[in-house]
Amino acid sequence: MSSFEKIALFIDGSNLHATSKALGFDIDYRRLLSEFHGRGVLLRAFYYTTVIEDQEYSSIRPLIDWLDYNGYTVVTKLTKEFVDATTGRRKVKGSMDVELAVKAMELAEHVDQIVLFSGDGDFRSLVEAVQGRGVRVTVVSTLATQPPMVADELRRQADIFIDLAELKPRVGRDPAERPGSREMRQQPLQFTARGAINRGDRVE
Numbered sequence: 001m002s003s004f005e006k007i008a009l010f011i012d013g014s015n016l017h018a019t020s021k022a023l024g025f026d027i028d029y030r031r032l033l034s035e036f037h038g039r040g041v042l043l044r045a046f047y048y049t050t051v052i053e054d055q056e057y058s059s060i061r062p063l064i065d066w067l068d069y070n071g072y073t074v075v076t077k078l079t080k081e082f083v084d085a086t087t088g089r090r091k092v093k094g095s096m097d098v099e100l101a102v103k104a105m106e107l108a109e110h111v112d113q114i115v116l117f118s119g120d121g122d123f124r125s126l127v128e129a130v131q132g133r134g135v136r137v138t139v140v141s142t143l144a145t146q147p148p149m150v151a152d153e154l155r156r157q158a159d160i161f162i163d164l165a166e167l168k169p170r171v172g173r174d175p176a177e178r179p180g181s182r183e184m185r186q187q188p189l190q191f192t193a194r195g196a197i198n199r200g201d202r203v204e
Contacts, residue, residue: 005040005112010100011072012118013049013060016164019119019142019149023165025172029063032171033071036115043111046103047072048096050079075099101126108133115140116158121151128157140164 020027036042047067049060068074077096083089097120104114108130116123119141127137139158141150144165155161 006110007036007040007042007113007115008104008107008111009036009042009045009115010104010117011045011047012096012100012116012120012123013047015118015120015141015149019145019164020172022145022149023142023168024175025168026175028171028173029067029072030070031173035167035170040113044107045072046075046100048075048100050096051076052079075103097122104130105133108135111135113138117141119148119150119154121154124151124153124157127154131157131159136160138162140167 016027033042033045036045047064049064051060051064064074064076075096077099101123104116104126108114113136114130115138116127117140119139127139130137136159137157138160139150139154140162141155142148142164143150143155144163150161
């Protein structure tokens with residue numbers, strides 16, 4: 001991989017969280033950014049997640065705020081919580097798949113590689129479309145769980161598949177070492193590549 005290759009990260013927040021949890025570790029987002037910053041010219045790191053509407057406090061809010069100040073472009077959408085009439089269970093309605101796909105297609109002409117952190121098979125057609133524009137796609141998920149967290153059709157479509165379990169030593173953190181609010185308020189990480197797209201096109 002060329003050190004001059006332009007890269008964009010697309011993180012399906014809930015999917016990555018579920019995958020790392022299944023593998024028994026937390027993602028250290030500072031280390032994750034550094035890991036891919038060292039693999040080329042990192043133009044953007046998008047983090048997509050939903051926030052439940054009318055919820056006074058969300059446990060994900062401190063993470064969202066931290067990411068937003070530390071080099072990530074955070075994209076959120078309000079979702080509605082409801083009770084399933086047949087099962088009586090509380091469910092959340094909402095997905096960021098469309099928003100992620102639209103941005104990936106917009107950005108395709110600016111990058112050499114897109115790294116997708118998701119195992120969702122619904123993204124297979126997006127990966128194929130982006131590849132059709134000459135962009136290589138790396139999918140990050142895992143086969144190390146039972147059942148695997150990555151859909152077989154997505155893994156087969158990707159140019160490169162990285163198992164998150166293999167990245168654990170470089171981007172992982174034991175859940176017991178989860179940072180408190182003090183670390184969340186640390187000085188922002190210097191991330192100069194965030195404004196690196198300069199072809200005159202609006203991408204945000």
